[in-house]
Amino acid sequence: MTGPYGVGIGWRPEIAGFVAELPGLRFVEVVAESVPATGPLPPGLAQLRERAVTVVPHGVRLSLGGAEPVEPARVAHLAAVAQRVDAPLVSEHIAFVRAGGLEAGHLLPLPRSREAVDAVCANVARAQADLPVPIALEPIAALVDWPDDELDEADFLTEILDRTGALLLLDVANLHANARNRGTDPLALLDRLPLDRVGYVHVAGGAEHSGFYHDTHTDPVPPAVLELVGALCARRRPPALLLERDGDYPPAAQLRAELDALAAAANFPPVT
Amino acid sequence: MTGASPPAGNGPLPAGGLAQRQAELVAALVAGGPPPAGFAPAPLAATRAALLRKRAGEVARHWPLLAAGLGAGWPSTFAGWAANRPTVGSLRDGWDLARALREQGALPPAGVEELVVRESRLRYDGRSAPRPRRLPAVARAGGAVAVQIAGRVRLLRPAPRPPAARSAGGDGVPDAAGSAAWISD
Numbered sequence: 001m002t003g004p005y006g007v008g009i010g011w012r013p014e015i016a017g018f019v020a021e022l023p024g025l026r027f028v029e030v031v032a033e034s035v036p037a038t039g040p041l042p043p044g045l046a047q048l049r050e051r052a053v054t055v056v057p058h059g060v061r062l063s064l065g066g067a068e069p070v071e072p073a074r075v076a077h078l079a080a081v082a083q084r085v086d087a088p089l090v091s092e093h094i095a096f097v098r099a100g101g102l103e104a105g106h107l108l109p110l111p112r113s114r115e116a117v118d119a120v121c122a123n124v125a126r127a128q129a130d131l132p133v134p135i136a137l138e139p140i141a142a143l144v145d146w147p148d149d150e151l152d153e154a155d156f157l158t159e160i161l162d163r164t165g166a167l168l169l170l171d172v173a174n175l176h177a178n179a180r181n182r183g184t185d186p187l188a189l190l191d192r193l194p195l196d197r198v199g200y201v202h203v204a205g206g207a208e209h210s211g212f213y214h215d216t217h218t219d220p221v222p223p224a225v226l227e228l229v230g231a232l233c234a235r236r237r238p239p240a241l242l243l244e245r246d247g248d249y250p251p252a253a254q255l256r257a258e259l260d261a262l263a264a265a266a267n268f269p270p271v272t
Numbered sequence: 273m274t275g276a277s278p279p280a281g282n283g284p285l286p287a288g289g290l291a292q293r294q295a296e297l298v299a300a301l302v303a304g305g306p307p308p309a310g311f312a313p314a315p316l317a318a319t320r321a322a323l324l325r326k327r328a329g330e331v332a333r334h335w336p337l338l339a340a341g342l343g344a345g346w347p348s349t350f351a352g353w354a355a356n357r358p359t360v361g362s363l364r365d366g367w368d369l370a371r372a373l374r375e376q377g378a379l380p381p382a383g384v385e386e387l388v389v390r391e392s393r394l395r396y397d398g399r400s401a402p403r404p405r406r407l408p409a410v411a412r413a414g415g416a417v418a419v420q421i422a423g424r425v426r427l428l429r430p431a432p433r434p435p436a437a438r439s440a441g442g443d444g445v446p447d448a449a450g451s452a453a454w455i456s457d
Contacts, residue, residue, distance in 0.1 A: 066294065067289065067290040067291035067294055068291065096294055098298065099291065099294035099295040099297070099298045100291075100292075100294070100295025100296075100298060100299060101295075102295070102298045102299060102302055102303055102358045103298075103302075103358065103359055104298045104301060104302060104323070105302065105323055105326065105327055105330075105359050106322075106323050106326060108294075108297065108298070108301075111290070111293070113290075115289070115290050116290060119290055142319075143315040143318050143319045143322070144297075144311060144312070144315045144316055144319050145311075145312070145315070146310075146311070147309070147310025147311060148310065181315075209318070209321075209322075210318065210321075211314070211318075212315070212318045214322055247329060
């Protein structure tokens with residue numbers, strides 16, 4: 001149960017064969033809701049555990065930012081998966097995914113308000129009470145902004161991390177997407193985030209559609225995102241970087257090249 | 273984003289607590305609800321479109337033959353149907369869409385086959401989660417016939433294909449044809 005280290009990749013059934021053959025791999029992340037709480041583990045994942053590869057469960061449907069209390073059954077599932085894979089930590093998002101009885105089907109942003117900070121901190125505390133390991137919280141990429149923010153992004157995130165004691169799962173692609181779509185400077189935000197709290201870092205690809213940069217996870221990692229990885233590491237190198245790819249899987253050589261580029265940008269040993 | 277003081281509001285704050293305002297935002301994004309006060313229209317529209325693209329991809333994973341049968345028309349067909357319909361899960365979303373297309377006579381042969389295979393295996397009332405059929409069943413639609421006995425499904429007769437569709441593949445989406453042997457989910 002070692003913490004995430006080095007360059008990792010999001011484990012998905014579609015690329016399980018590719019991931020299994022990465023000789024230097026020490027760390028993967030798995031979507032927590034896709035792992036059953038009982039019964040056999042997905043085959044590729046079980047083999048990675050046998051190789052002592054660290055597996056971090058990544059929740060996507062807890063809705064920690066929802067105004068309603070987080071559903072205990074969802075926390076219990078995340079806790080069970082963490083125990084099954086002997087995870088050193090779990091992660092989730094600063095976001096909500098349902099409200100008023102409707103599923104959004106995606107991560108939606110919170111208003112940067114005191115009320116929202118209170119709501120997310122209360123839900124994180126509820127989750128922490130039932131989780132066997134620490135939780136890392138990930139700020140999301142969002143196209144919409146609420147009209148009445150009381151805090152800026154850095155203060156909003158720092159306050160949530162301070163009050164919950166949670167780790168930060170920093171997504172460099174989200175940082176790029178938000179800055180690009182809002183016309184702000186991602187480095188200025190980096191300078192104000194508590195980088196000593198970073199548990200690990202997400203990196204992913206995206207693409208432009210009708211005037212917006214979308215964090216698709218189905219496109220190559222753009223150079224600007226790799227440059228941000230370098231800028232982050234120049235300030236403080238995180239313990240681990242994880243490549244997220246969720247579809248339109250490229251040929252293995254291309255995926256290996258992306259992993260190598262991450263390793264080079266952060267001066268980690270290559271895993272390929 | 274780097275200013276020390278919070279941005280000043282333009283005009284009165286929107287009414288309602290966080291729960292109500294989150295519900296309004298979700299309804300505007302997935303259920304055709306009115307745009308919440310104060311949100312810029314272009315990012316809302318872009319978010320709505322991105323959600324529909326993502327949903328279309330997820331439904332296509334549950335209904336690969338339906339999506340492949342519609343080929344390049346899949347994203348727009350799905351988006352047109354789903355725009356104001358909140359998701360009830362990818363399995364049911366695809367099922368509801370396949371039934372709607374069947375009623376319009378717009379379900380492609382591969383989708384017909386996928387539908388009859390599913391309907392012979394599972395009982396779906398259109399309102400709650402599909403459940404396995406305990407008894408043997410025959411499902412028919414658009415000339416295709418599937419039979420299920422003791423949980424094993426067999427496509428007895430594939431859906432007829434119009435002559436032009438036999439040479440398909442031109443839309444760049446694989447797996448559309450040759451689905452007669454495809455069984456199960």
